[in-house]
Amino acid sequence: EAGVAQSPRYKIIEKRQSVAFWCNPISGHATLYWYQQILGQGPKLLIQFQNNGVVDDSQLPKDRFSAERLKGVDSTLKIQPAKLEDSAVYLCASSLDLGAGGPREQFFGPGTRLTVL
Amino acid sequence: GESVGLHLPTLSVQEGDNSIINCAYSNSASDYFIWYKQESGKGPQFIIDIRSNMDKRQGQRVTVLLNKTVKHLSLQIAATQPGDSAVYFCAENNIHGNEKLTFGTGTRLTIIP
Numbered sequence: 001e002a003g004v005a006q007s008p009r010y011k012i013i014e015k016r017q018s019v020a021f022w023c024n025p026i027s028g029h030a031t032l033y034w035y036q037q038i039l040g041q042g043p044k045l046l047i048q049f050q051n052n053g054v055v056d057d058s059q060l061p062k063d064r065f066s067a068e069r070l071k072g073v074d075s076t077l078k079i080q081p082a083k084l085e086d087s088a089v090y091l092c093a094s095s096l097d098l099g100a101g102g103p104r105e106q107f108f109g110p111g112t113r114l115t116v117l
Numbered sequence: 118g119e120s121v122g123l124h125l126p127t128l129s130v131q132e133g134d135n136s137i138i139n140c141a142y143s144n145s146a147s148d149y150f151i152w153y154k155q156e157s158g159k160g161p162q163f164i165i166d167i168r169s170n171m172d173k174r175q176g177q178r179v180t181v182l183l184n185k186t187v188k189h190l191s192l193q194i195a196a197t198q199p200g201d202s203a204v205y206f207c208a209e210n211n212i213h214g215n216e217k218l219t220f221g222t223g224t225r226l227t228i229i230p
Binding site: 031105 | 158160206217222
């Protein structure tokens with residue numbers, strides 16, 4: 001079974017520039033998550049999708065970050081404009097449907113390492 | 118606010134010995150806990166989980182213990198191997214919510230050959 005795919009793996013930009021990350025979840029996984037992992041810290045959830053609908057975006061800095069999952073499969077996360085403090089690894093994860101049956105294991109992609117200069 | 122934290126940021130263990138990684142949580146509403154392993158350049162990988170109605174759960178070479186009285190979680194790795202070297206995170210979840218994971222800071226485990 002193919003895992004969660006992310007691209008690019010690395011990105012270096014200057015502050016105030018824009019950047020976009022792409023995620024392809026595991027086939028059949030309805031729930032998709034974007035996390036931000038700052039060096040030395042645990043991942044922090046930015047946004048969670050169930051199919052193409054947003055379940056939780058309470059920790060997404062909406063003045064500069066946006067995410068979409070238009071067809072309920074692939075997703076993109078955009079930062080515009082980037083700040084120095086956005087330097088982090090951006091992880092995408094996916095899981096089967098939420099709901100009955102208990103919690104679903106989240107499968108993580110390798111992440112995109114963003115450096116903002 | 119509520120948080121999940123770890124007692125030690127680094128841990129070095131001799132190969133073959135057992136290791137114990139500890140985690141404290143503060144959200145009494147959390148009812149599901151997971152341990153993840155993260156190797157350099159990779160995303161977190163699920164190791165083992167435990168629900169709040171259990172005190173102990175065992176997997177292959179790993180055991181998770183949950184003490185709800187003191188809100189403490191531990192991960193025991195038996196007979197450590199070089200491949201166990203990684204950062205380990207505990208995470209908490211409320212399965213009656215939207216299954217949002219809250220991760221701790223992590224402990225770096227180094228296995229000494």
